[in-house]
Structure formats: C-alpha cells, structure tokens
Amino acid sequence: MSESLRVLVVEDEAILSMQLELLIEDAGHVVVGTAFSAAEAIRMAHETQPDIAFVDLQLRGGSSGLDVARAVRDLEGVMIVFVTANAAMLPEDFEGGAAVIPKPFSVAIMEGTLPYLEECVRRPPPKAARPTGMRLAPAYEARWAAAS
Amino acid sequence: MxxxxxxxxxxxxxxxxxxxxxxxxxxxxxxxxxxxxxxxxxxxxxxxxxxxxxxxxxxxxxxxxxxxxxxxxxxxxxxxxxxxxxxxxxxxxxxxxxxxxxxxxxxxxxxxxxxxxxxxxxxxxxxxxxxxxxVTDRVAAQEHTRFEKERFEREVSERTRELTEALAAKTMLVHEVDHRVKNNLQMISSLLTMQTRNITDPAARSAMEQMLHRVEALGTVHRQLYQSNNVERFDVSEFARDLATDLVRGSGRNDIRLHLDLEPVEIPVEKAPPVALMMNELLTNALKHAFTEERPGRLSVSVRPDGDYLGIKVVDDGVGMPGQPLGKGSFGKRLVDTLARQLSATIAWQPADPGTRIDIRLPRKVAELEEVP
Missing domain, CATH: 3.30.450.20 (PAS domain)
Structure with missing residues (x-):
C-alpha cells in the first residue's frame, strides 16, 4: 500500500467541494483543507504543503484558480490539478499545473484519476493507463514521455 | 460671305x-x-x-x-x-x-x-x-464621390466595430451559459452521489445509482460538446468510448473485458442527449444483469455510420435475455422504447448464444418538417 496523498480542495461551490472531499477520502487520501477563494487557497497551500491541489478556475469574489497556480507553482512538491467547467480558458502552459479534469466529471472518472495522480506524485512516471476524462498539461505529457 | x-x-x-x-x-x-x-x-x-x-x-x-x-x-x-x-x-x-x-x-x-x-x-x-x-462639375462630383466613399467607409467600420462587439458579447454569453449548465450538472450528480452513500437499502441504492449514471451520461454529452468546440455536431463514437470506459470502470468489475469497434459518426446535437441516455440504459443494463457474480465476460460496443443511418451494436456474452429485467414493463425498457420513438430508431434484441445482441439503427439527420394538415 502506498502512503496516502495530502490534498487541498479549492472550489467555491460548497456542494462540489463536499463531493470532492468524499471521493478523495473514499480513495484513502487526506483532505488537508478546503478553500473557497484564491487568497484562502494560497494561504492554505503554504501552511499545509499538500501533495496535490484540486483547483477550480472561477473562485469566490471573482478570484481565479490561475492566481492560485501562479502563487503555488514554485512551491516545492505541490501538484496543481485543475477541476473546471472552463477548461478552454486554461493557458497553453496550464500556469504550471499538471492536469485538468473537465466538469462535469463522473464518479468513475475521479475514481480512475486518483490512483493515476498518486503514481504521478509517489512513483513517477505513472505506469497506470491514462484515465479518460483527464488531460495532462503539455509539459507533464513531455516529461512522462521522456521518462518512460 | x-x-x-x-x-x-x-x-x-x-x-x-x-x-x-x-x-x-x-x-x-x-x-x-x-x-x-x-x-x-x-x-x-x-x-x-x-x-x-x-x-x-x-x-x-x-x-x-x-x-x-x-x-x-x-x-x-x-x-x-x-x-x-x-x-x-x-x-x-x-x-x-x-x-x-x-x-x-x-x-x-x-x-x-x-x-x-x-x-x-x-x-x-x-x-x-x-x-x-x-470641369467644375466633374471635380465637384469627384469630391462628392470621395466624400461619400469616406463617409461610407466610416459607417462600415463603425458597423463592423458594433458587430464585433455584439459577437464578443454573444460568445461570452454562450460561454457563461455553457459553464453554468456544466456546473449545475456536476452539482446534481454530486448531490446524488452523496445521498446514495447514506442509503442502506440495496434496491433504493441501486435506483439512485441508476439515476446518477443517467445524469452523468448527460454530463458527458455536455463535456464533449464543449471540448470539441463544435456545438452543432456530436460524435457518437467519442461519446461511446468515454461512456463505456466509465461504466465498466464504475462497475468495479475487473473481469469484464470491453471491446470497442468505433468509427467517427456525427449526429446533430439535438439527438445527442436521447442517444446518450439510450446507450447508457443498454450498457448499464448489460453490466448489471448479463454478468452475474463470478461470471467474467466480454462487452462489445460498436458505433458505425451506415449511409444516412447510425448503427449502434451492444453485444454481451452473459446470461442471455431471460435473466435481464429490461423486459416488458420495466422503467429502463420504457425509457429505451420512448427514446427510440423520439429518434425514429429501430431496436432489435436477439439472443447471441451466449448473451444478448442489441442492434440499433437510427437516421442521422434531423426529421424533416412535417406539414400540419
């Protein structure tokens, strides 16, 4: 068994945040915090040093998940995974983020993505099949391709 | 003189x-x-x-x-x-x-x-x-023409600017509505997921899970439409791949092999939700009832164009039709029949020995406008 991941959930819809929390915990990981706004997320990321942050693009008070990614991208060991209904708004380089899960995602997509991300963090490069419904950032795509 | x-x-x-x-x-x-x-x-x-x-x-x-x-x-x-x-x-x-x-x-x-x-x-x-x-008249006419041309060009550029702004506003609105639709679909499935966790009665739990799959199938349609950047056409093959992979994984059955035979085939977007729901009904039914406990198997899904028609085949090598409650009177059966009517589709259920083979054929084009007498 692998060491469980420490995950930060950044999502301004309480219902979605709640579901993500449940799905992450069901998969055996730990949610270290749930943030509604970019500022809250950046503060929590520094405090909790999570392995992964699931980040929505549109956050409370008109703040943006891209700002979270910008502020966190140089933080050692924090992998950003966007979870958004607005995947087309992501810049080419994902602002340093590793992947995007477009909304709406099914429970099965999340269940398939978590083990994959766990490999990305704990035992890179990931050997598991790429989950459907998740898209890697071009930089990570190239990194994993070069490593395998 | x-x-x-x-x-x-x-x-x-x-x-x-x-x-x-x-x-x-x-x-x-x-x-x-x-x-x-x-x-x-x-x-x-x-x-x-x-x-x-x-x-x-x-x-x-x-x-x-x-x-x-x-x-x-x-x-x-x-x-x-x-x-x-x-x-x-x-x-x-x-x-x-x-x-x-x-x-x-x-x-x-x-x-x-x-x-x-x-x-x-x-x-x-x-x-x-x-x-x-x-040539005063000619020069005046030339000047008038030049003035008119400049005025016309000014008006054209003004109008172009207005149209560009209107288009940008419309694009933003479509974007916003699309975003809300997808977020709301996600919320509905979140609520269903969370409620289901607290249900202990197996029948009630199963019904909730079926509802979740239906909502998720519609969610997949919207996600795919948005990703393809084409909101008017819908590729059924791409959808079938996502849906079937998702459902097999969601079933938690590692002993069911999925075989996909897919060729891109586009249908008008208004046909996407009923096609998606119908496929979801047939696949969930096969996964739930064809492969009883301990019985490994193979589920194949084929999507192919057939002239002006779209052909969908769902074949399992499970226990065969008698064991499947998608028979007369069940909600699933009624749903499939009603969606088939909406799509002017024909559905043939045949024993595949072992298992069941379902053949669906539906016109790809939107039905022509009928004259009301």
Missing part, C-alpha cells in the same frame, strides 16, 4: 496660315475655349483668344490681349500645378492638368487645361496653343 466676315476676328493673329483658313475659322467658332500665346515676345503674351474663352473667363478681348495668362490664377490655385505648367513651357512640352482658375468676377472654376507648343517646320517655337474646359 460668312467666311470672310469671320476671319476678321482673327486679324491680329499673325500666323503663316493665310486668310480664310477653315481651320482658323473653326478655332474661332468652337465651343472649346482656346488661346494662343507668343513665347518669342516678352512674358509670353496672349496673341489670340476665341469667343468661347471670353465667355468662360468673363473678360473682354481688350482686357486680356497682350497679357500673360497668369491673371487666371488666384489664391486657391495650387502652386504645384503652376510649377508644372511653367516647367512644361520652359521645356516646350505639352501638358494636360486640372487647375483652379478665376473668372473676371472672382468666381473660381476648375479648368481642364491642355497646353501644347507649336513649332514651324524648321523646329522653331512659334506659339503655345492652350484649350480650356470648365
């Missing part, structure tokens, strides 16, 4: 042409204003002027004979045009240009001037011949 009388008007014109020259008479009488100057005299004075020129300029013959032509110029005359004229005269070349001149009463007119040197056979320069045509 008229010819003799007429010639008297050109008495002062000392040319080598003789009296009664019909060409001289023509110059005198033409409606085209003409003058002749003598460059061999000091300051190149006018030595002949015809009636038409007097009419055009408003001067009498006495007022202008012996003077240089520059009295026609005024404050609005383009210095550049005057310079060109001077250069042509010095170089003894002919020249044609439009120049703003002034009548005796001070009113301006646009003069289409043609000036040409006249030399004798020995090549000596004798005269300059000049004809004038009042």
């Amino acid at each position: 008229e010819a003799a009388d007429a010639w008297r008007l050109t008495d002062r014109l000392s040319t080598e042409h003789g009296m009664g020259d019909p060409f001289a008479a023509a110059v005198r009488a033409t409606r085209m204003a003409m003058i002749i100057t003598d460059p061999r005299q000091d300051d190149n004075p006018i030595v002949f002027v015809n009636e038409a020129f007097l009419g055009l300029s408003g001067y009498s013959r006495d007022e202008i004979m012996g003077r240089n032509c520059r009295f026609l110029q005024g404050e609005g005359t383009d210095r550049g045009a005057v310079q060109l004229l001077r250069e042509a005269i010095d170089a003894r070349r002919d020249i044609a240009l439009d120049i703003l001149n002034y009548r005796k009463d001070g009113t301006p007119f646009w003069n289409a001037l043609y000036l040409s040197p006249v030399s004798n056979e020995a090549g000596e320069l004798l005269y300059f011949f000049a004809s004038q045509l009042d």
Whole structure:
C-alpha cells in the first residue's frame, strides 16, 4: 500500500467541494483543507504543503484558480490539478499545473484519476493507463514521455 | 460671305496660315475655349483668344490681349500645378492638368487645361496653343464621390466595430451559459452521489445509482460538446468510448473485458442527449444483469455510420435475455422504447448464444418538417 496523498480542495461551490472531499477520502487520501477563494487557497497551500491541489478556475469574489497556480507553482512538491467547467480558458502552459479534469466529471472518472495522480506524485512516471476524462498539461505529457 | 466676315476676328493673329483658313475659322467658332500665346515676345503674351474663352473667363478681348495668362490664377490655385505648367513651357512640352482658375468676377472654376507648343517646320517655337474646359462639375462630383466613399467607409467600420462587439458579447454569453449548465450538472450528480452513500437499502441504492449514471451520461454529452468546440455536431463514437470506459470502470468489475469497434459518426446535437441516455440504459443494463457474480465476460460496443443511418451494436456474452429485467414493463425498457420513438430508431434484441445482441439503427439527420394538415 502506498502512503496516502495530502490534498487541498479549492472550489467555491460548497456542494462540489463536499463531493470532492468524499471521493478523495473514499480513495484513502487526506483532505488537508478546503478553500473557497484564491487568497484562502494560497494561504492554505503554504501552511499545509499538500501533495496535490484540486483547483477550480472561477473562485469566490471573482478570484481565479490561475492566481492560485501562479502563487503555488514554485512551491516545492505541490501538484496543481485543475477541476473546471472552463477548461478552454486554461493557458497553453496550464500556469504550471499538471492536469485538468473537465466538469462535469463522473464518479468513475475521479475514481480512475486518483490512483493515476498518486503514481504521478509517489512513483513517477505513472505506469497506470491514462484515465479518460483527464488531460495532462503539455509539459507533464513531455516529461512522462521522456521518462518512460 | 460668312467666311470672310469671320476671319476678321482673327486679324491680329499673325500666323503663316493665310486668310480664310477653315481651320482658323473653326478655332474661332468652337465651343472649346482656346488661346494662343507668343513665347518669342516678352512674358509670353496672349496673341489670340476665341469667343468661347471670353465667355468662360468673363473678360473682354481688350482686357486680356497682350497679357500673360497668369491673371487666371488666384489664391486657391495650387502652386504645384503652376510649377508644372511653367516647367512644361520652359521645356516646350505639352501638358494636360486640372487647375483652379478665376473668372473676371472672382468666381473660381476648375479648368481642364491642355497646353501644347507649336513649332514651324524648321523646329522653331512659334506659339503655345492652350484649350480650356470648365470641369467644375466633374471635380465637384469627384469630391462628392470621395466624400461619400469616406463617409461610407466610416459607417462600415463603425458597423463592423458594433458587430464585433455584439459577437464578443454573444460568445461570452454562450460561454457563461455553457459553464453554468456544466456546473449545475456536476452539482446534481454530486448531490446524488452523496445521498446514495447514506442509503442502506440495496434496491433504493441501486435506483439512485441508476439515476446518477443517467445524469452523468448527460454530463458527458455536455463535456464533449464543449471540448470539441463544435456545438452543432456530436460524435457518437467519442461519446461511446468515454461512456463505456466509465461504466465498466464504475462497475468495479475487473473481469469484464470491453471491446470497442468505433468509427467517427456525427449526429446533430439535438439527438445527442436521447442517444446518450439510450446507450447508457443498454450498457448499464448489460453490466448489471448479463454478468452475474463470478461470471467474467466480454462487452462489445460498436458505433458505425451506415449511409444516412447510425448503427449502434451492444453485444454481451452473459446470461442471455431471460435473466435481464429490461423486459416488458420495466422503467429502463420504457425509457429505451420512448427514446427510440423520439429518434425514429429501430431496436432489435436477439439472443447471441451466449448473451444478448442489441442492434440499433437510427437516421442521422434531423426529421424533416412535417406539414400540419
């Protein structure tokens, strides 16, 4: 068994945040915090040093998940995974983020993505099949391709 | 005789042409204003002027004979045009240009001037011949046209700007609505997921899970439409891959092999939700009932175009139709039948020995408008 991941959930819809929390915990990981706004997320990321942050693009008070990614991208060991209904708004380089899960995602997509991300963090490069419904950032795509 | 009388008007014109020259008479009488100057005299004075020129300029013959032509110029005359004229005269070349001149009463007119040197056979320069045509109307028309063109261009660019802004606003609105639809679908499935966790009764739990799969199938349609950047056409194969992979994974059964035989086939977007729901119903049913506990198996899904039709095949090697409750009266069966009617689809259920084979065929185009009697 692998060491469980420490995950930060950044999502301004309480219902979605709640579901993500449940799905992450069901998969055996730990949610270290749930943030509604970019500022809250950046503060929590520094405090909790999570392995992964699931980040929505549109956050409370008109703040943006891209700002979270910008502020966190140089933080050692924090992998950003966007979870958004607005995947087309992501810049080419994902602002340093590793992947995007477009909304709406099914429970099965999340269940398939978590083990994959766990490999990305704990035992890179990931050997598991790429989950459907998740898209890697071009930089990570190239990194994993070069490593395998 | 008229010819003799007429010639008297050109008495002062000392040319080598003789009296009664019909060409001289023509110059005198033409409606085209003409003058002749003598460059061999000091300051190149006018030595002949015809009636038409007097009419055009408003001067009498006495007022202008012996003077240089520059009295026609005024404050609005383009210095550049005057310079060109001077250069042509010095170089003894002919020249044609439009120049703003002034009548005796001070009113301006646009003069289409043609000036040409006249030399004798020995090549000596004798005269300059000049004809004038009042083209004020033409120049005014040109200016009017230019003004109208500029005004039109201004209006076109203004309108283009308005349309561009309207399009940007519309695109943003579509984006916003799309975003909300997907977020709301996600919320519905979140609520279903969370509620289901607290249900212990297996039948109630199973019903909730079925509802979740239906909502998720619709969610997959919207996610795919948005990703493809084409909101009018929907690729059924791409959807089938996502749906089948998702459902097999969600079933938690590692012993069911999924076989996909997919060829891209597009349908109009309005057909996407019923097709998606129908496929979801058939696949979830097969996963739930065809492969009973401990019975491994194979589920194949084929999506192929068939002329104007779309062909979908779902084949399992499970326990066969008797064990499957998608029979008469079940909600799933009613749902499939109703969706089939909406899509004008035919569905054939056949035993596959072992298992079940379902063949669906539906027209790809939107039904034509029916006339209401």
